[in-house]
Amino acid sequence: MTRRVVPPSAVPWLLLAPILALLALFFVSPVAILARFSFYLARPGGQMIPAWVLQNYTRFLTDSFHLGVLWNTIVLGLWVTAVCLILGYPLAYSLARTRSTRRRSLGLTILLIPLMTSVVVRSYGWLILLASSGPINRLLLALGLVDHPLQLLFKPQGVVVALAEVLLPFMVLSIMPVLQGIDPHLEEASQSLGAGPIQTFRQVVLPLSLPGVAAGSILVFVLTISAFATPRLVGGATTHVMSIFIYDQALGVFNWPFGSAVSMLLLLVVLGLTWLQGRALEGRGIGGAG
């Protein structure tokens, strides 16, 4: 028998000690201090007074301008989710059903490239693409689809296009595994019973893929409302979303209490939706082979 230097039940805690210390100090503390600051009083000029007031929260939730920021954020989230769903579902379906592992591998690699590219590179690329004299406008003009260049930059439309590009992989990767879990014989059985491809999709595939669709949609929505750099760079001054608002409070106006409160609101929404997404994925239990 080997001599026990360390009692076996202590081993996991030894392994966890570094990360626990790290997170306690550099993750939990910042969030805790953010929560605390959200109740501070802010004076013009950057002064902060420790307090326990709800002023910051009420200010955000009752003012029409601020509610407009919230509204913009939600609308942006919905648009990006819709685009990702429309483009992502067919892609997820074809990747799930392709018999060639090489094609799937290639598809997944292409999907992962936007994720692993720096956001500044992508934003810069969109600045070129969406410019009035950029390739997209030139193409549209050449094809005769428009008669003058579309203003896409520094407008919400451009932000939707740019955000959907990087979030599309998340949608695909949420839906694809669920589709893969659906027994291909189910579609064949449906067809053998007289249902054409569209009927089969509506009656069999779509219902069984809903957990993936729900999880993917929530994920994309959450990531959209959390996004900062892309809305800022591609959307410019016209894009008033919560993350940019928080930044302005923190480093523009130096109203840290207010910024903290809005951050906490955003965080609560994000955490709530993430929890919901986890539950959506649990619904996968129904699908799959009998």
Place this chain on the structure above:
Amino acid sequence: MSQLILKGVRKSFGKTVAVHDFDLEVAQGEFVALLGPSGCGKTTTLRVVAGFERPDAGEVRIRGESATDKPPYRRDIGIVFQSYALFPHMTVLDNVAYGLRMRKVPRGECRERVRTALQLVHLERLDDRYPRQLSGGQQQRVAVARAVVIRPSVLLFDEPLSNLDARLRQEMRRELRQLQRSLRIATIFVTHDQEEALSMADRVVVMNAGRIEQVGTPEEIYARPASPFVLAFIGECNILPGTISAVEGERGVFAAASGAKLRLPPGPAVRPGTPGTLAIRPEDLLLLTAEQVTPPGCNELTGTVTTVTYLGSVCHYQIRAESGDSLLVYEQGGRGRRVAEGISVRVAWRAELATFRPEAAGEGGA
């Protein structure tokens, strides 16, 4: 009239030819088994009939109409998969009613037909359950009900019993056969289990590497195998290579490669010197201990028992003959005796129960 006709069907996947020139006609009410080892093309053939695979050549006719260009949802077929493929998000009732809904059968009639179908498979009370709440056997019955309720011209089974345990499998074999007989639907049943094929089918199609080796009734397949493959695949067989050494009147003498001299069964005239194999089924061999007498007209080999496998109703003996041959003998267990390993025995058989097959060009050893 043949409900189903397959003519010259050919299907390749890339460079591999899965099915060569497949011809088959299935009459109404007939139960045809496609039997063969994995990869022999039986499932591919079934999928061509169903319409899930498009043949490279040949045609499929269902009830006289060409179906080769029709997609699966326009063919009049019912199919039961190995995994049952029940829709997990629908109840048993909705599963079985699915095909009727697609055919726009009015609701009242639909309900009636579903009820009848469920009665046929003895599952009337479970119509509001979901597949995950059912046992394997029950799921299988639902799959069958779903396939037959639409009254298809052709019924297809893709190894439906493979996922069931042995006892249930036996039971289902009988039930399925009874069901099929009462419904009189032309049926193709794919299996790799020869017991299943032999016990259920009116006709068996033995397949190997994409080709049909033999088509016949179960008796024909078993007693008169048409090729070495069928011989080796169906049932067990003892095979002794050797040459015809002499011909005496109607009979001949077979000189086994091991040296033993055996009487040939009566058959077509063969020339001395022809190489070939002598095949005998283990159940046709008699195991004789020292005090027993060899019946007249039998070939005989002396040897020792090397392995005994007791299977309850039957006992398998592996015998090593003095001549060097290895023989498998089946003895019905009803006799209550068990010859121990190492005992010296004689193996005897009536000469006419063996089959001689001359070696064809390119066949090589058996």
Place this chain on the structure above:
Amino acid sequence: MRWRPGAIFNAAFQGLTYLYLLAPILIVIPVSFSSATYLVFPPRGFSLRWYANFFSLQELTDALILSARLAASVALASTTIGTMAAFALVRHRMVGRELLRTLFLSPMVMPGVVLGIGMLIFFSRIRLIHTFWGLFFAHLVVTLPYVIRTVSATLQGFPRAVEEAAASLGGTPLTVFWTVTLPIVKPGVMAGAIFAFIISFDELVISIFLTGPLLSTLPVQIYNYIEFTSDPTLAAISVILILLTVAAVSLVERFVGFTHF
């Protein structure tokens, strides 16, 4: 299924979608070689001047070096700490295991600005603002979830029975770990390290809150640059970053393969 008539439409749709995914990355490449002094499309001429310009700009090269140093040290620390945590989570059952797992993965879920402003306030208090170490710890927090997830996935896919077989053949726990567990887990660990490097190197949002005029990472510098100018130097930098990413992605693919996700 062969019977669907819209197969061509389907393929075109997919092709366009893939093009859409790669569009911004592809477009910077030709622009980086343009000889014009301003951002114009289609690019005129062929020149490497923007690449040269990048290397001549002090603040950009300083930022590049800082980012590289930072990413390397973060990758090292993150992989070590994260692998230890992954082992604890996968191989041991302890009280509150699921809760801990949620906690460790939660930085991934939080909006960057929230963490950014939180760390801004906190680090200002403890005098870590605008320091290398402040950035280091912030990046560490952000990269750990990825390392843990990657290593956990590899560990879970590797049945305990293999270790038990090694033990039954006479291996001590340390030997088993060294000769059996570690080699099998290595691809996951390497992949985690590469992820950590890339994420730290590319990290923008939190870094914006924690950097200043005297200390800046490459992404933050590029971000500032984009906001004020748009000359093709940015395109050149982008191409370099893309090449780095592609190299890293193919390394990960080689080690672990993407079927994992």
